[in-house]
Amino acid sequence: MWGIGRIKAAFKHCAAAIGRLPAAFWFGVCALLVCALAYITGAAFAVVAALALMGGVGLAAGLRRLRPAGISATDGPPAGTARLEELADRMWEMQESEQRFYGLLEALGDLVVHRDRDGRILYANRVFAELVECEPRELVGKTLTQFGVDIGVVPDSAFSEGESLSSTDVAIHARGGLRWFSWTELSRRDHDSGTVSHWAIARDITARKRAETALVNARERAEQASLAKSRFLATVSHEIRTPMNGIMGMATLLADTRLSAEQRTYVSAVSTSASALLALIEDLLDYSKIEAGRLALEPQQVSIRELVESIVELMASRAFGKDIGLGCHIAPDVPETITADPGRLRQILLNLLGNAVKFTEEGGVLVTVTTAAVGGKPALAIRVDDTGPGLDEAAVARIFNEFEQADGSSTRRHGGAGLGLAITSRLVEAMEGSIAVDSAPGEGAAFTVCLPVGETTPAEHALALKGWTVAIITPHAVEGEALAMTVRAHGGKAEIFDGETSAVALLRRRNTGFDAVIIDAALEDEKAGLLSRLRRKGLRMKLALTLIAPTDRGRLASFRANGYGVFLARPARGRTLLRLLLNEGPRTDDSQAVEVRPARRSGPARAADTALRVLIAEDNEINAMLARVALTRAGHRVTLVTTGRAAVDALARPARDHDIVLMDLHMPVMDGLDAIANIRRYEEETGLAPIPILVLSADGQEKTRHGVLAHGANGFVTKPLDPDRLLAALETHAVV
Incomplete structure (x- = not known):
């Protein structure tokens, strides 16, 4: 297909050939025309013949002059005519090629504009003409700026054949509103004349621009919503912290006064509960920080035993209120201290234990802490088992997602926002640990968290109960198992009996007896206690302990009357159990249900001359x-x-x-x-x-x-x- 340059060259060649024809040729043509006119009008034959002769001579002379153009005298009339016909055919082909070229530009659907080096329009397709509401012929000779199109100015020195000068987005105000085009400029230098012209093609990208604008607006709205949420959480946190400050502060001041052991326990419970509520408030802020990627850890040395046991005690009231068991076992080889963020670790335990208690209606919850290894490095494995309804495979797959619950129906028994496990998973990930769940419908659930421990302080582990045999009588199998694990971990033997119905099996051991018998206070009544009956039937024991809940403190006198001298608070701490067993004798004081801090003093008063x-x-x-x-x-x-x-x-x-x-x-x-x-x-x-x-x-x-x-x-x-x-x-x- 011929280009526009070749078509122009063909026209110029034809014009040059016609220009080389001599005057005799034109004289002959005129004579023949006059002859034809005379013949039509009825002129004399002689005149017509003379004119025809003159025309023939002129044509012959003119054709002889065409020899430099490539027509030889020996070719004769047929050969010259053929060459002229070939030239005419080629001209028609060029015209058709040019028409097809411009037809394609019209059918392309994109804007096409051809301009000279001064920016004046030489050609514009109908798409551009319709956009600026003009006829194509009216565009010729005008500039783009006259139609409100600004594509910038590119110096002529930058043009070269086939070079892409620019590619930019251009806004054009059209009848339907503002439209955007991806505008690409190309340069073209003519080989013969050396002149430069510009070809531009532009594709409509209005839809894409609108989508980009919508995305930007959506992102800005999301950022504003995130900022608003952060401000809301900060405001709510401040408003809740203010009364919490009063509760915790007054409890601290009250602890500095003269209190009985029981009062001190209650004050400690108030402080612990307030601290837990404060931790829940922090969860809201933490979730916001997690979403924003601003969660920062503060690792430090922390006593894992104290932390885990205090959280288990904190959840005890909820568990006992549902009449389910709650036990905790920390393996003796667990380090005394580990390097971790205590606040984040506390959140993880609170979320896991809180969920377990929340969804367990029968049975109980057991927390076990053991050592592990992850990638050859020491780690801590915290496992929370419950006897709840369990989870199916679909629930397990989504349980760690935000705002997800195992039962999301409107008839679910348990409420909640579904953030606890999502936050827990994010926190564990931030601490470079792992979390997993093992569950099946009707078989409860077991959540296991493995965390690297960093620097540790090893614990002293001795088989202090080697040779001991302990009987544990309780209706709460989970708590009984936790106590038995503690006894066995320190070298002793433990047997669990599920209640008074197992007394017969227990009495079969009357000849050998037990070093210690631990009986749940729930199995004791005011008149005839289980311990008294077992002793009357000959069961030998060196030490008898009773498991008491915080609500059993008013019954301590009757327990003493039934033969108990040692009281073990539920949920029992492992080291407390070990200490009481090794004491091997009745105690005269009460063991407190919650370990309490000694009375805090704010230090000695300053002298008057140094007071601030x-x-x-x-x-x-x-x-x-x-x-x-x-x-x-x-x-x-x-x-x-x-x-x-x-x-x-x-x-x-x-x-x-x-x-x-x-x-x-x-x-x-x-x-x-x-x-x-x-x-x-x-x-x-x-x-x-x-x-x-x-x-x-x-x-x-x-x-x-x-x-x-x-x-x-x-x-x-x-x-x-x-x-x-x-x-x-x-x-x-x-x-x-």
């Missing part, structure tokens, strides 16, 4: 009282204000009466950040030394910490307030 003058800006009465009491007990002098404006008024004067400031962030009239800014501005204007300011806030996010420090604060104290941490912060920042 502390200004507390806090609008919450309970939080203010907590801080005031903690500081007053430590010997400091405290002044209390309830607004940021009052704090500024107290400090924006040359004669200051305070050494350090505790500033709440959220207060009426003026908040903490504005108050700090005003105080620092006054100090700069007057040259007064900056007073140390510690910010009190329930929002413990790093963003908040950095923000208050950037506003001029010296430190940050997170609520709920811990008296010891508060006093330590004061000692660190105060200047006396």
Whole structure:
């Protein structure tokens, strides 16, 4: 197919050939025409003959002059005519080729524009003409800018044959609105004339642009929603932390007073429950951090025994309220301490144990902690078994997804958002561990978490119960198994009896007897206890213990009357059981259901000359009282204000009466950040030394910490307030 350049060359060749014809040729043509006219009009024959002769001579002379064009005199009339016909055919072929070429450009569907080096349009297809609402012939000689199309200016020196000059997206205002085109410019240099022209082809990408815009808008909306969610969670967290600060703080102050052992247990339970609720609040923030990829671990040395047993005790009230057993066994070879994030590990255990208790209606829940190896490195295996309804394969496949539950129907018995296991899985992954579930419908479930332990402190393991035989009588098989595992792990033998119905089997051992018998308090009645009956029937035992729940404390006198001298609180701690068994004798004091901390003292009161003058800006009465009491007990002098404006008024004067400031962030009239800014501005204007300011806030996010420090604060104290941490912060920042 011929190009436009070749078609133009053919036309030029034909024009040159016609131009080379001599005047005699044209004279002959004219004579023949006159002859034909004379003949038609009836002229004389002589005249017609003369004119015909003159025309023939002229044509012959003209054809002889065509020899340089390639027609020889010897060719004769037939050969010259053939060459002329061939030339005409080739011209028609070029015309058809050009028509097909432009036909294709019209049918292409994309915009096609041909421009000269000055940008004037030489050709534009009908697609472009319809877009700018003009006829194609009206476009010739005009520029693209006249139609609102701006593709930029490219210098002529950049053009070369076949070079792609640019490819960009161009917006064109059309009748139907703004339309986008992917515009590609090509250069073309003519070989004969050397002139440069531009060919452009543009494809409509309006739909793609709209989709991209929709995606950008959707992403921006998602980011705004994420920020709104984070702000909401931070606000809710602050609002919940404020009363939690009062609960935990008052419990701490109450623990510093004179309390009986039972009262101290209750106070400890309040503190533990409040701490658990605070941990659940942290779950909301953690989920937000996990989604945003901002979850940070804080590994440190932690006692795994204390952590696991305290969480099991925390969940005991829920388990006992459902009349199910709850047991815990920690293998003797488990290290005393491991390197891990205690807060995250606590969350994992709370979620797994909470789910197990929640879905178990009969039987019980058993927590076992053993050592393991992952990739040749030491690890910790925490397994939570329950006797709940179990999970089918479909539920197991999706149980760790967000907002998923084993039973998602509207008739499900158990509520919840379905976030606990999802958060647990993310936390385990962040700690470079693994989590798995083994379950089947009707057979309960077993969740196993393997975590690398980092640096450890090995535990002392001795077979202290070697040679011992222990009988465990309880209706809660799970708790009985946990006690038996502890006895066996320390070298002893243990047999489990499921209740009074097994007394007959137990009495068969009356001749050999037992070193210790552990009886669940649920099997004892007020008048005739199981222990008394077993002894009367001759069962020998060196030591008798009873398992008591927190609700059994009022029955301790009757238990003593029935022959018990040692009480073991449910759920039993392994080391507590070991200590009581090795004691080998009745105890005169009560074993507490919950291990409690000794009374906390905030340290000795400071001397009057070293006491700090502390200004507390806090609008919450309970939080203010907590801080005031903690500081007053430590010997400091405290002044209390309830607004940021009052704090500024107290400090924006040359004669200051305070050494350090505790500033709440959220207060009426003026908040903490504005108050700090005003105080620092006054100090700069007057040259007064900056007073140390510690910010009190329930929002413990790093963003908040950095923000208050950037506003001029010296430190940050997170609520709920811990008296010891508060006093330590004061000692660190105060200047006396």
